[in-house]
Amino acid sequence: MTATYDELQPRHMVELHGLSKSFGDLEVLSGIDVTVDTGEVVCIIGPSGSGKSTLLRCVNLLEQPSKGSVFVAGVELTHRDVDIDAARRMLGMVFQQFNLFGHLSVLDNVSIAQRKVLRRGKVEAERIAMDNLAKVGVADKASAYPAHLSGGQQQRVAIARALSMNPKVMLFDEPTSALDPELVGDVLGAMRQLAEEGMTMLVVTHEMQFAREVADRVLFMDRGMLIEQGPPSRVIGDPSHERTRTFLARVLDPAHVDE
Protein backbone atom coordinates (compact mmCIF):
# COMPACT_ATOMS: atom_id res chain seq x y z
CA MET A 1 0.00 0.00 0.00
CA THR A 2 1.68 3.17 -1.15
CA ALA A 3 -1.31 5.47 -0.85
CA THR A 4 -0.78 9.02 0.31
CA TYR A 5 -2.82 10.10 3.23
CA ASP A 6 -2.94 13.79 2.38
CA GLU A 7 -6.72 14.07 1.86
CA LEU A 8 -7.67 12.42 5.12
CA GLN A 9 -9.04 14.94 7.60
CA PRO A 10 -11.17 13.07 10.14
CA ARG A 11 -12.52 14.45 13.40
CA HIS A 12 -10.45 12.05 15.48
CA MET A 13 -6.86 12.46 14.38
CA VAL A 14 -5.30 9.93 16.75
CA GLU A 15 -7.06 6.99 18.38
CA LEU A 16 -5.37 4.54 20.70
CA HIS A 17 -7.40 1.48 21.64
CA GLY A 18 -6.36 -0.80 24.49
CA LEU A 19 -2.69 -0.01 23.92
CA SER A 20 -0.29 -2.16 25.95
CA LYS A 21 3.46 -2.48 25.80
CA SER A 22 5.72 -4.86 27.68
CA PHE A 23 9.50 -5.12 27.68
CA GLY A 24 9.95 -8.74 28.73
CA ASP A 25 8.10 -9.13 32.00
CA LEU A 26 7.88 -5.40 32.59
CA GLU A 27 4.59 -3.92 31.52
CA VAL A 28 5.15 -0.22 30.78
CA LEU A 29 1.74 0.50 29.26
CA SER A 30 -1.44 -1.28 30.23
CA GLY A 31 -4.56 -0.81 28.20
CA ILE A 32 -4.43 2.87 27.27
CA ASP A 33 -7.40 4.39 25.42
CA VAL A 34 -6.92 7.91 24.11
CA THR A 35 -8.62 9.90 21.37
CA VAL A 36 -7.16 13.15 20.07
CA ASP A 37 -9.30 15.45 17.94
CA THR A 38 -8.02 17.27 14.89
CA GLY A 39 -6.37 20.51 16.00
CA GLU A 40 -6.26 19.49 19.63
CA VAL A 41 -3.17 20.02 21.78
CA VAL A 42 -2.71 17.26 24.35
CA CYS A 43 0.00 17.35 26.98
CA ILE A 44 1.04 14.13 28.71
CA ILE A 45 2.49 14.53 32.18
CA GLY A 46 3.60 12.08 34.82
CA PRO A 47 6.58 10.88 36.82
CA SER A 48 9.60 9.43 35.02
CA GLY A 49 9.07 5.78 34.18
CA SER A 50 5.32 6.26 33.97
CA GLY A 51 5.28 5.19 30.32
CA LYS A 52 4.47 8.55 28.75
CA SER A 53 7.42 8.51 26.31
CA THR A 54 6.68 4.90 25.40
CA LEU A 55 3.08 5.88 24.71
CA LEU A 56 4.24 8.62 22.35
CA ARG A 57 6.69 6.28 20.62
CA CYS A 58 3.90 3.75 20.12
CA VAL A 59 1.86 6.34 18.21
CA ASN A 60 4.34 6.35 15.30
CA LEU A 61 5.38 2.76 15.96
CA LEU A 62 8.97 3.50 16.93
CA GLU A 63 7.91 1.03 19.61
CA GLN A 64 5.77 -1.85 18.45
CA PRO A 65 2.75 -2.09 20.81
CA SER A 66 2.34 -5.50 22.43
CA LYS A 67 -1.45 -5.22 22.29
CA GLY A 68 -4.06 -2.78 21.04
CA SER A 69 -4.33 -0.63 17.96
CA VAL A 70 -3.21 2.81 16.78
CA PHE A 71 -5.27 4.83 14.32
CA VAL A 72 -3.98 8.04 12.77
CA ALA A 73 -6.35 9.98 10.52
CA GLY A 74 -8.50 6.87 10.34
CA VAL A 75 -5.66 4.63 9.12
CA GLU A 76 -4.75 1.73 11.36
CA LEU A 77 -0.95 1.86 11.76
CA THR A 78 -0.90 -1.40 13.68
CA HIS A 79 -2.53 -3.25 10.76
CA ARG A 80 0.00 -5.68 9.35
CA ASP A 81 -0.62 -4.69 5.72
CA VAL A 82 0.01 -1.00 6.24
CA ASP A 83 3.12 0.58 4.68
CA ILE A 84 4.55 1.96 7.89
CA ASP A 85 7.03 4.25 6.11
CA ALA A 86 4.20 5.92 4.18
CA ALA A 87 1.96 6.08 7.23
CA ARG A 88 4.68 7.61 9.43
CA ARG A 89 4.80 10.65 7.14
CA MET A 90 1.56 11.77 8.76
CA LEU A 91 3.43 12.07 12.06
CA GLY A 92 6.25 14.50 12.79
CA MET A 93 8.39 13.73 15.80
CA VAL A 94 10.65 15.89 17.95
CA PHE A 95 13.03 14.10 20.34
CA GLN A 96 14.48 15.02 23.70
CA GLN A 97 18.02 14.70 22.33
CA PHE A 98 17.19 16.58 19.05
CA ASN A 99 18.72 13.80 16.91
CA LEU A 100 19.79 16.16 14.15
CA PHE A 101 21.90 14.44 11.50
CA GLY A 102 25.45 15.37 12.50
CA HIS A 103 27.01 14.97 9.06
CA LEU A 104 24.57 17.33 7.35
CA SER A 105 24.17 21.09 7.43
CA VAL A 106 21.01 22.56 8.92
CA LEU A 107 19.54 23.11 5.45
CA ASP A 108 20.28 19.52 4.43
CA ASN A 109 18.87 18.23 7.71
CA VAL A 110 15.57 19.89 6.91
CA SER A 111 15.48 19.06 3.20
CA ILE A 112 16.94 15.54 2.94
CA ALA A 113 13.78 13.61 3.86
CA GLN A 114 11.70 15.87 1.62
CA ARG A 115 13.94 14.91 -1.28
CA LYS A 116 14.49 11.22 -0.54
CA VAL A 117 11.01 10.40 0.79
CA LEU A 118 8.63 12.91 -0.80
CA ARG A 119 10.76 13.14 -3.98
CA ARG A 120 10.64 16.93 -3.96
CA GLY A 121 13.15 18.69 -6.18
CA LYS A 122 16.18 20.40 -4.61
CA VAL A 123 14.86 23.92 -5.19
CA GLU A 124 11.40 23.21 -3.82
CA ALA A 125 12.72 21.24 -0.83
CA GLU A 126 15.16 24.00 0.10
CA ARG A 127 12.52 26.69 -0.27
CA ILE A 128 10.19 24.79 2.08
CA ALA A 129 13.10 24.17 4.44
CA MET A 130 13.98 27.88 4.54
CA ASP A 131 10.34 28.81 5.16
CA ASN A 132 10.15 26.48 8.13
CA LEU A 133 13.55 27.52 9.47
CA ALA A 134 12.42 31.14 9.28
CA LYS A 135 9.22 30.24 11.07
CA VAL A 136 11.09 28.86 14.08
CA GLY A 137 13.67 31.67 13.93
CA VAL A 138 16.84 29.84 12.84
CA ALA A 139 16.98 30.72 9.12
CA ASP A 140 20.35 32.43 9.67
CA LYS A 141 21.86 29.08 10.70
CA ALA A 142 20.95 27.27 7.45
CA SER A 143 24.55 26.62 6.42
CA ALA A 144 25.83 25.72 9.91
CA TYR A 145 26.37 22.19 11.19
CA PRO A 146 24.30 20.97 14.15
CA ALA A 147 27.34 20.76 16.45
CA HIS A 148 27.78 24.53 16.12
CA LEU A 149 24.28 25.33 17.35
CA SER A 150 22.94 25.74 20.87
CA GLY A 151 20.51 23.16 22.16
CA GLY A 152 17.60 25.53 21.69
CA GLN A 153 18.59 26.20 18.08
CA GLN A 154 19.06 22.49 17.41
CA GLN A 155 15.61 21.69 18.78
CA ARG A 156 14.01 24.39 16.65
CA VAL A 157 15.78 22.97 13.57
CA ALA A 158 14.35 19.57 14.55
CA ILE A 159 10.87 21.12 14.64
CA ALA A 160 11.42 22.68 11.21
CA ARG A 161 12.66 19.33 9.90
CA ALA A 162 9.50 17.55 11.05
CA LEU A 163 7.21 20.33 9.78
CA SER A 164 8.76 20.21 6.31
CA MET A 165 7.19 16.78 5.77
CA ASN A 166 3.70 18.34 6.16
CA PRO A 167 2.66 16.11 9.05
CA LYS A 168 -0.92 15.96 10.30
CA VAL A 169 0.19 15.38 13.88
CA MET A 170 3.28 16.51 15.75
CA LEU A 171 4.68 14.35 18.54
CA PHE A 172 6.99 16.03 21.08
CA ASP A 173 8.96 13.76 23.42
CA GLU A 174 10.17 15.97 26.29
CA PRO A 175 11.43 18.57 23.80
CA THR A 176 12.88 20.92 26.42
CA SER A 177 14.26 18.45 28.98
CA ALA A 178 17.78 18.47 27.54
CA LEU A 179 17.98 22.27 27.27
CA ASP A 180 19.64 24.85 29.46
CA PRO A 181 16.87 26.73 31.28
CA GLU A 182 17.43 30.00 29.42
CA LEU A 183 16.92 28.26 26.04
CA VAL A 184 13.61 26.59 26.91
CA GLY A 185 11.54 29.68 26.08
CA ASP A 186 12.49 29.81 22.37
CA VAL A 187 11.46 26.20 21.82
CA LEU A 188 8.21 26.53 23.74
CA GLY A 189 7.50 29.72 21.78
CA ALA A 190 7.82 27.85 18.49
CA MET A 191 5.53 25.10 19.81
CA ARG A 192 2.99 27.62 21.06
CA GLN A 193 2.89 29.24 17.62
CA LEU A 194 2.36 25.85 16.04
CA ALA A 195 -0.54 25.15 18.40
CA GLU A 196 -2.13 28.48 17.54
CA GLU A 197 -1.98 27.58 13.85
CA GLY A 198 -4.17 24.57 14.58
CA MET A 199 -1.62 21.73 14.49
CA THR A 200 -2.68 18.55 16.25
CA MET A 201 -0.05 17.98 18.93
CA LEU A 202 0.84 15.35 21.51
CA VAL A 203 3.42 16.70 23.93
CA VAL A 204 5.18 14.75 26.66
CA THR A 205 6.48 17.47 28.95
CA HIS A 206 7.44 18.58 32.43
CA GLU A 207 6.67 22.23 31.61
CA MET A 208 3.50 22.73 33.67
CA GLN A 209 3.24 26.39 32.71
CA PHE A 210 3.22 25.45 29.02
CA ALA A 211 0.64 22.70 29.61
CA ARG A 212 -1.56 25.09 31.55
CA GLU A 213 -1.48 27.79 28.88
CA VAL A 214 -1.34 25.87 25.60
CA ALA A 215 -2.91 22.43 26.12
CA ASP A 216 -6.57 21.79 25.40
CA ARG A 217 -6.30 18.65 27.49
CA VAL A 218 -3.83 17.18 29.94
CA LEU A 219 -3.30 13.45 30.51
CA PHE A 220 -1.71 12.32 33.75
CA MET A 221 0.00 8.92 33.59
CA ASP A 222 1.53 6.81 36.33
CA ARG A 223 2.94 3.27 36.21
CA GLY A 224 1.73 2.62 32.68
CA MET A 225 -1.84 3.72 33.31
CA LEU A 226 -3.87 6.75 32.40
CA ILE A 227 -4.88 8.08 35.80
CA GLU A 228 -6.86 11.13 34.82
CA GLN A 229 -7.43 13.55 31.98
CA GLY A 230 -9.20 16.78 31.37
CA PRO A 231 -8.65 20.48 30.75
CA PRO A 232 -5.44 21.80 32.32
CA SER A 233 -7.34 23.99 34.75
CA ARG A 234 -8.78 20.85 36.31
CA VAL A 235 -5.95 18.29 36.03
CA ILE A 236 -3.20 20.72 37.02
CA GLY A 237 -5.31 23.25 38.94
CA ASP A 238 -7.56 20.89 40.85
CA PRO A 239 -6.56 17.23 40.38
CA SER A 240 -8.99 14.63 41.65
CA HIS A 241 -6.50 11.81 42.20
CA GLU A 242 -4.04 11.51 45.03
CA ARG A 243 -1.24 10.34 42.70
CA THR A 244 -1.70 13.42 40.51
CA ARG A 245 -1.61 15.69 43.54
CA THR A 246 1.59 14.06 44.83
CA PHE A 247 3.27 14.37 41.43
CA LEU A 248 2.25 17.98 40.92
CA ALA A 249 3.39 18.90 44.42
CA ARG A 250 6.87 17.59 43.57
CA VAL A 251 7.05 19.20 40.14
CA LEU A 252 5.66 22.59 41.11
CA ASP A 253 7.69 22.76 44.31
CA PRO A 254 10.89 20.73 43.86
CA ALA A 255 11.99 21.55 47.41
CA HIS A 256 8.83 19.95 48.74
CA VAL A 257 9.45 16.92 50.98
CA ASP A 258 6.87 14.18 51.38
CA GLU A 259 5.69 13.38 54.90
Added chain:
Amino acid sequence: MTSSDTLAEPSGHPLPGQARFSPRKRRQISQGVQYAAFVAVVFALVVVADWERIQQGFFDGTSAAAMLPELFTVALRNTVIYTICGYIFGFILGLVVAMMRLSSAAPNRLVALVFIEIFRGVPALLVFVIIGFGLPTAFPEFSLPFGIYGTATLSLGLVAAAYLAETFRAGIQAVPKGQMEAARSLGMSYTRAMITIVIPQAIRIVIPPLTNELILLFKDSSLIFVLGVTASTVELTKFGRDVSMEFATSTPLLLAGVSYLAITVPLGYAVRTLEARQARERR
Protein backbone atom coordinates in the same frame (compact mmCIF):
# COMPACT_ATOMS: atom_id res chain seq x y z
CA MET B 1 60.72 5.12 34.77
CA THR B 2 57.49 6.54 36.10
CA SER B 3 56.71 10.17 35.87
CA SER B 4 53.21 9.81 37.30
CA ASP B 5 54.30 9.36 40.88
CA THR B 6 56.33 12.55 40.67
CA LEU B 7 53.16 14.54 40.08
CA ALA B 8 51.65 13.65 43.41
CA GLU B 9 54.56 14.85 45.49
CA PRO B 10 54.96 18.55 46.17
CA SER B 11 58.38 19.64 45.00
CA GLY B 12 60.51 22.35 46.53
CA HIS B 13 59.98 21.36 50.15
CA PRO B 14 62.00 18.22 50.72
CA LEU B 15 60.82 16.49 53.83
CA PRO B 16 63.31 14.99 56.21
CA GLY B 17 64.26 11.45 55.26
CA GLN B 18 63.48 11.96 51.54
CA ALA B 19 65.70 10.81 48.68
CA ARG B 20 68.72 12.91 47.69
CA PHE B 21 67.22 13.98 44.36
CA SER B 22 63.97 15.78 43.78
CA PRO B 23 61.43 13.97 41.55
CA ARG B 24 62.16 16.36 38.70
CA LYS B 25 65.88 15.77 38.99
CA ARG B 26 65.33 12.01 39.07
CA ARG B 27 63.35 12.23 35.85
CA GLN B 28 66.08 14.28 34.17
CA ILE B 29 68.70 11.74 35.16
CA SER B 30 66.57 8.85 33.94
CA GLN B 31 66.04 10.51 30.58
CA GLY B 32 69.73 11.31 30.28
CA VAL B 33 70.60 7.65 30.85
CA GLN B 34 68.15 6.58 28.15
CA TYR B 35 69.60 9.00 25.60
CA ALA B 36 73.13 7.91 26.42
CA ALA B 37 72.20 4.25 25.97
CA PHE B 38 70.51 4.99 22.64
CA VAL B 39 73.55 6.90 21.30
CA ALA B 40 75.86 4.13 22.48
CA VAL B 41 73.87 1.43 20.65
CA VAL B 42 73.76 3.45 17.42
CA PHE B 43 77.48 4.16 17.66
CA ALA B 44 78.27 0.48 18.22
CA LEU B 45 76.17 -0.56 15.22
CA VAL B 46 77.87 2.00 12.99
CA VAL B 47 81.32 0.87 14.06
CA VAL B 48 80.65 -2.87 13.86
CA ALA B 49 78.77 -2.77 10.54
CA ASP B 50 80.62 -3.69 7.37
CA TRP B 51 79.93 -0.57 5.31
CA GLU B 52 81.56 -1.80 2.16
CA ARG B 53 79.35 -4.85 1.95
CA ILE B 54 76.28 -2.87 2.93
CA GLN B 55 76.97 -0.55 0.03
CA GLN B 56 77.37 -3.47 -2.35
CA GLY B 57 74.23 -5.17 -1.06
CA PHE B 58 71.85 -2.30 -0.64
CA PHE B 59 73.21 0.79 -2.45
CA ASP B 60 74.28 -0.62 -5.75
CA GLY B 61 73.91 2.02 -8.48
CA THR B 62 73.99 -0.34 -11.47
CA SER B 63 71.03 -2.46 -10.43
CA ALA B 64 69.15 0.62 -9.25
CA ALA B 65 69.61 2.24 -12.65
CA ALA B 66 68.43 -0.96 -14.33
CA MET B 67 65.11 -0.71 -12.46
CA LEU B 68 64.22 2.62 -14.03
CA PRO B 69 61.82 3.57 -15.36
CA GLU B 70 59.90 0.29 -14.94
CA LEU B 71 59.97 0.59 -11.14
CA PHE B 72 57.52 3.46 -11.39
CA THR B 73 55.85 3.05 -14.79
CA VAL B 74 55.04 -0.66 -14.38
CA ALA B 75 55.65 -2.08 -10.90
CA LEU B 76 54.44 0.78 -8.70
CA ARG B 77 51.60 1.49 -11.09
CA ASN B 78 50.40 -2.12 -10.96
CA THR B 79 50.68 -2.27 -7.18
CA VAL B 80 48.48 0.82 -6.96
CA ILE B 81 45.96 -0.55 -9.48
CA TYR B 82 45.67 -3.95 -7.76
CA THR B 83 45.31 -2.35 -4.35
CA ILE B 84 42.79 0.34 -5.28
CA CYS B 85 40.61 -2.05 -7.30
CA GLY B 86 40.70 -4.64 -4.52
CA TYR B 87 39.94 -1.99 -1.92
CA ILE B 88 36.95 -0.56 -3.79
CA PHE B 89 35.53 -4.06 -4.29
CA GLY B 90 36.24 -4.96 -0.67
CA PHE B 91 34.74 -1.67 0.56
CA ILE B 92 31.41 -2.29 -1.17
CA LEU B 93 31.32 -6.00 -0.27
CA GLY B 94 32.35 -5.17 3.30
CA LEU B 95 29.45 -2.73 3.65
CA VAL B 96 27.00 -5.33 2.36
CA VAL B 97 28.38 -7.98 4.72
CA ALA B 98 28.24 -5.54 7.65
CA MET B 99 24.58 -4.79 6.88
CA MET B 100 23.90 -8.54 6.73
CA ARG B 101 25.72 -9.01 10.01
CA LEU B 102 23.34 -6.49 11.63
CA SER B 103 20.27 -7.81 9.85
CA SER B 104 17.23 -8.97 11.78
CA ALA B 105 17.08 -12.10 9.60
CA ALA B 106 19.09 -14.96 11.13
CA PRO B 107 20.23 -16.50 7.79
CA ASN B 108 21.76 -13.16 6.75
CA ARG B 109 23.68 -12.95 10.00
CA LEU B 110 24.92 -16.53 9.65
CA VAL B 111 26.14 -16.07 6.06
CA ALA B 112 27.93 -12.87 7.04
CA LEU B 113 29.54 -14.48 10.06
CA VAL B 114 30.79 -17.51 8.09
CA PHE B 115 32.17 -15.23 5.36
CA ILE B 116 34.02 -13.08 7.87
CA GLU B 117 35.45 -16.02 9.80
CA ILE B 118 36.71 -17.74 6.65
CA PHE B 119 38.32 -14.80 4.88
CA ARG B 120 39.69 -13.28 8.06
CA GLY B 121 41.08 -16.56 9.34
CA VAL B 122 42.66 -17.93 6.16
CA PRO B 123 46.05 -16.55 5.01
CA ALA B 124 45.68 -14.14 2.09
CA LEU B 125 48.09 -16.28 0.08
CA LEU B 126 45.63 -19.17 0.22
CA VAL B 127 42.80 -16.94 -0.99
CA PHE B 128 44.94 -16.01 -4.00
CA VAL B 129 45.60 -19.67 -4.80
CA ILE B 130 41.93 -20.62 -4.43
CA ILE B 131 40.71 -17.74 -6.60
CA GLY B 132 43.56 -18.01 -9.10
CA PHE B 133 43.63 -21.79 -9.57
CA GLY B 134 40.60 -23.17 -7.73
CA LEU B 135 37.96 -21.13 -9.56
CA PRO B 136 39.16 -22.00 -13.11
CA THR B 137 39.30 -25.68 -12.11
CA ALA B 138 35.81 -25.66 -10.63
CA PHE B 139 34.22 -23.58 -13.39
CA PRO B 140 36.17 -24.23 -16.61
CA GLU B 141 33.61 -22.39 -18.75
CA PHE B 142 33.82 -19.27 -16.64
CA SER B 143 36.66 -16.77 -16.49
CA LEU B 144 37.03 -13.55 -14.56
CA PRO B 145 37.13 -10.38 -16.69
CA PHE B 146 40.32 -8.33 -17.12
CA GLY B 147 42.61 -11.35 -16.66
CA ILE B 148 44.95 -11.12 -13.74
CA TYR B 149 43.57 -7.70 -12.77
CA GLY B 150 40.15 -9.30 -12.24
CA THR B 151 41.60 -12.16 -10.23
CA ALA B 152 43.67 -9.80 -8.09
CA THR B 153 40.69 -7.52 -7.49
CA LEU B 154 38.50 -10.41 -6.38
CA SER B 155 41.16 -11.98 -4.15
CA LEU B 156 42.29 -8.76 -2.47
CA GLY B 157 38.67 -7.62 -2.25
CA LEU B 158 37.56 -10.78 -0.42
CA VAL B 159 40.39 -10.48 2.08
CA ALA B 160 39.71 -6.77 2.63
CA ALA B 161 35.93 -7.23 2.82
CA ALA B 162 36.18 -9.59 5.79
CA TYR B 163 38.14 -7.03 7.82
CA LEU B 164 36.20 -4.03 6.54
CA ALA B 165 32.86 -5.68 7.38
CA GLU B 166 33.83 -5.87 11.04
CA THR B 167 35.10 -2.28 10.94
CA PHE B 168 31.87 -1.03 9.36
CA ARG B 169 29.79 -2.99 11.86
CA ALA B 170 31.59 -1.30 14.73
CA GLY B 171 31.11 2.09 13.06
CA ILE B 172 27.41 1.55 12.42
CA GLN B 173 26.90 0.49 16.02
CA ALA B 174 28.73 3.60 17.21
CA VAL B 175 26.21 5.91 15.52
CA PRO B 176 23.62 6.88 18.17
CA LYS B 177 20.33 5.01 17.92
CA GLY B 178 18.45 8.31 17.77
CA GLN B 179 19.82 8.95 14.25
CA MET B 180 18.02 5.90 12.89
CA GLU B 181 14.88 6.76 14.88
CA ALA B 182 14.82 10.34 13.58
CA ALA B 183 15.27 9.12 10.01
CA ARG B 184 12.52 6.51 10.37
CA SER B 185 10.19 9.08 11.97
CA LEU B 186 10.62 11.19 8.81
CA GLY B 187 9.28 8.30 6.73
CA MET B 188 12.57 6.83 5.51
CA SER B 189 12.72 3.05 5.13
CA TYR B 190 15.36 1.14 7.10
CA THR B 191 17.59 0.76 4.04
CA ARG B 192 17.18 4.39 3.01
CA ALA B 193 18.02 5.56 6.54
CA MET B 194 21.07 3.30 6.62
CA ILE B 195 22.41 4.60 3.31
CA THR B 196 21.57 8.28 3.78
CA ILE B 197 22.00 8.83 7.51
CA VAL B 198 23.78 6.04 9.40
CA ILE B 199 26.50 4.77 7.06
CA PRO B 200 27.94 8.21 6.15
CA GLN B 201 28.38 8.92 9.86
CA ALA B 202 29.69 5.41 10.55
CA ILE B 203 32.39 5.79 7.89
CA ARG B 204 33.57 9.05 9.43
CA ILE B 205 33.96 7.29 12.76
CA VAL B 206 36.05 4.45 11.32
CA ILE B 207 38.34 6.42 8.97
CA PRO B 208 41.49 5.47 10.93
CA PRO B 209 40.93 1.67 10.69
CA LEU B 210 39.81 2.10 7.06
CA THR B 211 43.17 3.69 6.29
CA ASN B 212 44.94 0.92 8.14
CA GLU B 213 43.24 -1.68 5.98
CA LEU B 214 44.21 0.18 2.81
CA ILE B 215 47.86 0.19 3.90
CA LEU B 216 47.70 -3.52 4.78
CA LEU B 217 46.20 -4.20 1.38
CA PHE B 218 49.11 -2.41 -0.33
CA LYS B 219 51.40 -4.95 1.23
CA ASP B 220 49.10 -7.92 0.61
CA SER B 221 49.09 -7.03 -3.10
CA SER B 222 52.64 -8.45 -3.22
CA LEU B 223 51.08 -11.94 -2.95
CA ILE B 224 49.90 -11.66 -6.53
CA PHE B 225 53.20 -13.28 -7.58
CA VAL B 226 51.65 -16.71 -6.88
CA LEU B 227 49.34 -16.16 -9.84
CA GLY B 228 52.34 -15.88 -12.14
CA VAL B 229 52.74 -12.33 -13.39
CA THR B 230 54.26 -11.18 -16.68
CA ALA B 231 56.57 -8.25 -17.36
CA SER B 232 53.58 -5.97 -17.85
CA THR B 233 51.54 -7.10 -14.85
CA VAL B 234 54.39 -7.34 -12.31
CA GLU B 235 54.04 -5.50 -9.00
CA LEU B 236 56.66 -3.98 -6.70
CA THR B 237 57.87 -6.88 -4.56
CA LYS B 238 58.10 -9.39 -7.40
CA PHE B 239 59.82 -6.83 -9.62
CA GLY B 240 62.31 -6.05 -6.89
CA ARG B 241 63.07 -9.73 -6.36
CA ASP B 242 63.54 -10.41 -10.07
CA VAL B 243 66.02 -7.56 -10.58
CA SER B 244 67.65 -8.45 -7.30
CA MET B 245 68.40 -11.99 -8.47
CA GLU B 246 69.60 -10.79 -11.85
CA PHE B 247 72.24 -8.50 -10.31
CA ALA B 248 72.88 -10.58 -7.16
CA THR B 249 72.29 -7.61 -4.86
CA SER B 250 69.54 -6.61 -2.44
CA THR B 251 69.40 -3.03 -3.67
CA PRO B 252 66.27 -3.54 -5.84
CA LEU B 253 64.39 -4.98 -2.86
CA LEU B 254 65.32 -1.93 -0.79
CA LEU B 255 64.11 0.35 -3.58
CA ALA B 256 60.85 -1.59 -3.83
CA GLY B 257 60.39 -1.18 -0.09
CA VAL B 258 61.01 2.56 -0.32
CA SER B 259 58.43 2.72 -3.12
CA TYR B 260 55.80 1.26 -0.78
CA LEU B 261 56.65 3.95 1.76
CA ALA B 262 56.33 6.58 -0.97
CA ILE B 263 52.64 5.63 -1.11
CA THR B 264 51.78 4.70 2.46
CA VAL B 265 53.46 7.56 4.31
CA PRO B 266 51.80 10.38 2.31
CA LEU B 267 48.53 8.42 2.54
CA GLY B 268 48.70 8.36 6.32
CA TYR B 269 49.52 12.05 6.33
CA ALA B 270 46.62 12.90 4.00
CA VAL B 271 44.16 11.01 6.17
CA ARG B 272 45.40 12.69 9.36
CA THR B 273 44.93 16.07 7.67
CA LEU B 274 41.46 15.10 6.49
CA GLU B 275 40.51 13.95 9.98
CA ALA B 276 41.75 17.14 11.56
CA ARG B 277 39.81 19.23 9.05
CA GLN B 278 36.62 17.29 9.68
CA ALA B 279 37.08 17.61 13.41
CA ARG B 280 37.35 21.39 13.02
CA GLU B 281 34.24 21.59 10.84
CA ARG B 282 31.90 19.42 12.81
CA ARG B 283 32.88 19.72 16.44
